[in-house]
Amino acid sequence: MISISGTNTSQVGLTTSAVKDELTGGWTMEAGGVILADSGLLIIDEFDKLSPSAQKSLNEPMEQLSISSAKAGIVKTMSARTSILAAANPKYSRFTDSKPINDQLDIAESTLSRFDLIFALRDDISEAKDRELARTLLTKKTNENTLERLTDECFEKYITYMKANCFPTLTDEVIELLSEFYVDVRQQATQSHEGKAITARDLKSLERLTIARAKCEGRTLTTIGDAEDAIRIYKESLHSLGLNLTTAGEIVGVKSDKEMEIIFDFERMIKAKVDFEGLPLSSESIHSLKTECGLMCHGTSLDKERVFREAMKKIERIF
Structure with missing residues (x-):
């Protein structure tokens, strides 16, 4: 490590x-x-x-x-x-559900999408929890439970052994369950005008999580329970980010049908300006287009600056 x-x-x-x-x-x-x-x-x-x-x-x-x-x-x-x-850390050191996840993290979408699980750890204010945390930090004592715990050395040996000797494979039943889950979730996303479907990368994440769950118990074959646990953990990860299965594609920058319509409409608006005025556009026209872009992107996860910049580049290449 x-x-x-x-x-x-x-x-x-x-x-x-x-x-x-x-x-x-x-x-x-x-x-x-x-x-x-x-x-x-x-x-x-x-x-x-x-x-x-x-x-x-x-x-x-x-x-x-x-x-x-x-x-x-x-x-x-x-x-x-x-x-x-x-x-x-999120921007401004606080995560909020009212803004898209990509606007709150200084992490490239291409890199963020390669993590199997992403959790938002929230600093929720609670008098009871805050008091317990303060006492724990100040006294350096934790609540001991009655469960037997492995020593750090034993746990490290267990992990090392499993990684070197345990290689679970997917059974036909697990393959069928994960496949049906993937297909169903993508179909649900298409039924919503604001849906953002998961990708094949999410399916591979579920596969790795399923195998990891079986590996924890040293089994050579995965079970339906392993796949169900993987799906449950995946859902909890999305929930912590303020997302659900039909909007999970937001993590990797997938655009909804509504957002694609906005982008295409704005590109047509710029093209109409260029057809009438020619290039380069006047400062007044650019200011007007930026204002219109902000109004069109309001209430969506679209970055108005990015939409304006990419749309302008596309139209400039055409002309």
Whole structure:
């Protein structure tokens, strides 16, 4: 297990860097955190403080379980079978259901979509819970229960053994259940004008969660119960973000039918202006279009600045 902080970690610190040997003058590849944690766990605190390039450098290892690098004349692909646990703060240090998740996190959609589970931990104000937390922090005592607990050393050995020796496979019944769930949820999303369907990446997440659930008990075959637990955990993850199964695609930037209509209508509006006025548009026309874009995007998860910028680029390419 390796722990790093996003506040002082660069892209090469995560992936690879080219280092020159002072004695021989040759170049070698130096492994970053993702490669050093191969077959283990990489914990990243302050994930939102990573630069955009550093965040996107995780896309390949999270998808392909490897890192390809071409630096200083050295082309190499290194194994990165690494599990990543990341923690990030929302903008303004508080998560709210009234705003889309992508507007509250400084994390690229392409990177965010590669996490199997995303939970929003809320700081709900409760007199009883706040008093209990304060006493626990100040006295450094926790409430002990009667359940027998494994020691940290024993638990680490258990996890290590299961990862090395237990490889559950999906049974036909589990495949059928996950397939039907995937199809049903996507159909439900299409029946709503504001639905945002899940993608095949979500299905693969459910597969990994199902296998992980069976692996916890050292079984070689998954069961219906494993798949149901995976679906339940997935639903709880969405619920914590203020989403449901028909809007889960919002995490990866899927647009609803309503939002696509707004985008197309706005592009037609810009085209009409350009047809009448030509390029470049006057400052008055641009101001008017920005105002109209804000009104059209109001009440949706669309970023008015992004919609305006991308629509303008598209129309400019046409002309």
